[in-house]
Amino acid sequence: MRVLVTGGAGFIGSHVVAALRERGHEPLVFDVREDPGADVRDPAAVGRALSGVDAVCHQAAMVGLGDGVADAAEYVSRNDLGTAVLLAAMAEAGVGTLPRTSGSAPAGGIPVRAWLTAQALLALLLNHLLLTGW
Template identity: 90%
Template sequence: MFDVREDPGADVRDPEAVERALSGVDAVCHQAAMVGLGDGISDAAEYVSRNDLGTAVLLAAMAKAGVGHLVLAGSMAVYGEGRYTCPRHGSVRPGPRSVADLDAGRFEPVCPACGDDLSPAPVDEDVPADPRNVYAATKLAQEHLAAAWARCTGGSAVSLRYHNVYGPGMPRDTPYAGVAALFRSALARGEAPRVFEDGRQLRDFVHVRDVAAANATALEAEAAPGVLTAYNTGSGEPHTVGEMARALAVAHGGPEPVVTGEYRLGDVRHITADSSRLRAALGWRPEIGFEEGMTEFARAGMREA
């Protein structure tokens, strides 16, 4: 275990510390990253340093030590908006939503060809990447670095593209966390969760224990040498952000969520997972359903950021 929370000197950007941590290791599960939207573009240098420089240092040390298998904590954020279908034009990829539309409360993307309403659908791993914020861009860069390492060394790399992970032990009161942690932090303070846009954004909320099981499975499974293989890691059970906020509030016994109409430019409207590749290739299955997981999370403790 190489964890800055346990050892303040355990910085993945420190080549000597990473080399020491790799002694006697034959595979690496790389979770270290700066997550969330943070403070926007002002955090860009820190995101790149922690996520991409840190990954480059790790990969160089792995090559030096002859460690040949990597499991990377990837992210669904690399896709940008999810998959959509238009009744007239089939599968389409809408561009970033405009400030004017968001200010007017027009949150749903429309068909870029005809302007008609779209129907969201799960994304698979073949959807082209289109990161829409700094964090997403650094997560895609991590995959490119890992793929380059695999080609150069003959090692095997797996990226588990996590969807919205939640569960006990999430950090409290920090913008560098997912929406589940923000809502749970508000409830811990006795406040109503503040739901942005209209609360109808679709996400795939996957429990942290299921994600841990996916990592363990990927560490032990045979992987193709010389390439990076990406797998969506989601529950397969889409819910809206508003539904998640209400489930937490009810289970916690806290105030009803407030839908604010606010927005963040880096957010996408809908993104849900098609995790069939991971299920078929590695035999992984999520075990914890939405209601069970949210009830546990609503009553579990959080850690200091």
């Protein structure tokens, strides 16, 4: 199975990549650390990366404490907007599997369309608009 791992060069993402390889899958790393053009906020880049992919493991995120409120817009942009862009591109590309990998979520996968409710996207975009003023 070809699996796009967003944030695949990060701490958790790199372990996901290694585990996928060990199990005979083909992980594809999509991470700005390896390629500045591999940004989950870029619909065209995400669309290209999804070509031929069977599933996505989304680990791309801005983490850490940052500088408080001053970093809020960048956190929202990378985390919320990036996730919304990824989910929309997955739906458009017909990639229907997004395994849950959070330590607080049960194992398994969920259909992408279940994530793409109008309310979920609206909430992500409103967060972005409120915190960035854009």
